[in-house]
Amino acid sequence: MSFYFEELDYCVTPIGALSLRRRRELSLGVDVFEIKLGEQYLMSSLFTTSEIELARLGLAELSRTGLDVVVGGLGHGYTAHAVLEHEAVRSLIVVEALDAVIDWHETGLLPLGPALTGDPCCRFVLGDFFALAGSKDGFDPDKPARQFDAILVDIDHSPDFLLDPQNAVFYQPERLRKLAAHLNPGGVFGLWSNERPDEAFTARLAEVFAEARAEPVTFHNPLQNCEFTQTVYLARTAVAPAPGKAE
Numbered sequence: 001m002s003f004y005f006e007e008l009d010y011c012v013t014p015i016g017a018l019s020l021r022r023r024r025e026l027s028l029g030v031d032v033f034e035i036k037l038g039e040q041y042l043m044s045s046l047f048t049t050s051e052i053e054l055a056r057l058g059l060a061e062l063s064r065t066g067l068d069v070v071v072g073g074l075g076h077g078y079t080a081h082a083v084l085e086h087e088a089v090r091s092l093i094v095v096e097a098l099d100a101v102i103d104w105h106e107t108g109l110l111p112l113g114p115a116l117t118g119d120p121c122c123r124f125v126l127g128d129f130f131a132l133a134g135s136k137d138g139f140d141p142d143k144p145a146r147q148f149d150a151i152l153v154d155i156d157h158s159p160d161f162l163l164d165p166q167n168a169v170f171y172q173p174e175r176l177r178k179l180a181a182h183l184n185p186g187g188v189f190g191l192w193s194n195e196r197p198d199e200a201f202t203a204r205l206a207e208v209f210a211e212a213r214a215e216p217v218t219f220h221n222p223l224q225n226c227e228f229t230q231t232v233y234l235a236r237t238a239v240a241p242a243p244g245k246a247e
Contacts (some may be wrong), residue, residue, distance in 0.1 A: 001083050004024040005024070010043075017101055018036070018037055018062060019037075020110075021035075023159060033045040043075050049217060050230040051082075053217045054082075055152060057215055057234060061150075061188045061234060061236060062187075065088045067089045067090055068091045070092075070150070070182075071095070075154060077105060078112065081115060085118070092122045093148075102124050129155060140175050146186070148184065150183075151187070151189050158193040174239065188236050193230060193233065195231060197209055197216055212235040212236075214232075217229065217230050
């Protein structure tokens, strides 16, 4: 096995063959960790700006302390790690459908694994995020129907480019309403997308949430020496009226 490339793990999952690879990017002098699903590149440790911004932009919408957060999709762990860096966060549940990805973090195959597994505020839940979002019990198996201050999701490539066709229903108003029921008043839903802002999806969010917008996130791609733009969608439930005031 070459020093410049190594397949750290390979397994067959219900949605295809999953591969974790490490390679040396000679032009930059760095090790790059990549996750592939079949022939698709799911994510790379070389491009993490928008994953981190998903956490930062989502939590910036919240001014209170003692925040309880859900992250849908573990991946390399950059969104979860950015959540834990926020001083107002009290607890984090990371929902991941593939046990292999959780195992990569728990065994230290991925660089951020020790930081996530060593933080008492962070807990991994093995499960289908989309099924849990549509259920009444929600995301915390120890506390059914628990509500959260923020739910941040990075699973599909975009609302129209899906890892699994069955996920499509999640991006429609009916299922988004079920997700919103798991948020506290004034809670935030954040969604990562590999594409530029989509006005049609933002409009669907606005049907469900009190506020909705798309935030472009632009970063430099050193391999192609050009700028690239992805999107973080942000939506917020209505704030509860102050005591003694009419809605």
